[in-house]
Amino acid sequence: MTGLTQGPERAAELLADQAHQALVARLRDGSLSSGMFLSIPMLVERLNRPISAVRDAVKRAEACGLVKVLPKRGVMIMEAGAETTRECLELRAVFDCEGARRLILNSGEIPLAALKEEHEILLEDAHTRLSPDLPRRAIETDLSLHDALSTGLGSKLALRLYGENRNRIAVIQNTRPFLADRIVSSMEEHLRIIAALQARDAEAAFVAIRDHLQHTLRWWGVGA
Structure with missing residues (x-):
């Protein structure tokens, strides 16, 4: 039975x-x-x-x-209000910092060369070619670094919580398209994070991640 x-x-x-x-x-x-x-x-x-x-x-x-x-x-x-936006972005930064710390501490491998090239291409396009698909590509590229950092988390529970928060952030991102000037500054912020990871410099990575968070909060109008 x-x-x-x-x-x-x-x-x-x-x-x-x-x-x-x-x-x-x-x-x-x-x-x-x-x-x-x-x-x-x-x-x-x-x-x-x-x-x-x-x-x-x-x-x-x-x-x-x-x-x-x-x-x-x-x-x-879900309503993508100011409080929800702040909480989701701040939580992502916590995951980013911990993922970066563990990747650096454990000599974990992430495709930094490919990530860097992807960001540099998008940065150049944002400067020179404002194609209709630029906002979509910007979101995909933006998420690629955060996803890469999450691979350092290790814990299944942490990865599940990161994934749930990632979905909430996707709803938030869809409420406002990336503008070219924000794409430029965001990619530059990401490249500083990537450079810190390449240098295996945890302190520099934390500073770059927190700097990216503050700029992103201001972009969404919920900065300090």
Whole structure:
């Protein structure tokens, strides 16, 4: 009997996982944006998943702070307000500093040469070619360094918490496109972090990460 019940239960879990992945993907690409309200039937249509799986996905997303369930009404996508923005960016900086410290301490390998080249190309393009896809590329490049730093965390719990926060930051980033001048300054800040990592200088890395945080907070209008 146990073997018979595991099949349907496992199938339901897989559907819920797929629904959650679809929900997160739409939050990260901006299809579902900050403050948007959707009924469960609307979300079922958007995600193209069964209603039971969507309900489970919503519960998981709410636990991660990505959505808020409004009883008997529907789902509200997280509000990217000043307090939330500050908290998410400050938490990311904590992960960045710890990831950098461990990578330097443990001689961990990250693709610094590729990261540096990617940032330099985007920096040059922001100076000379304002193509329509520049804001999208800027977000991808921006995240690439933070993701690389997270590889130093090691702990599965820390990596999970970093990933949840990364998703919240994606919702925040989609509320305002990168402007060329911020792309330039952000890439320059990232390159200083990369240089500190290349030099295996933890103190310089911490300073560069905190400097990047302060500039990013000011960009979002929540600086000190």
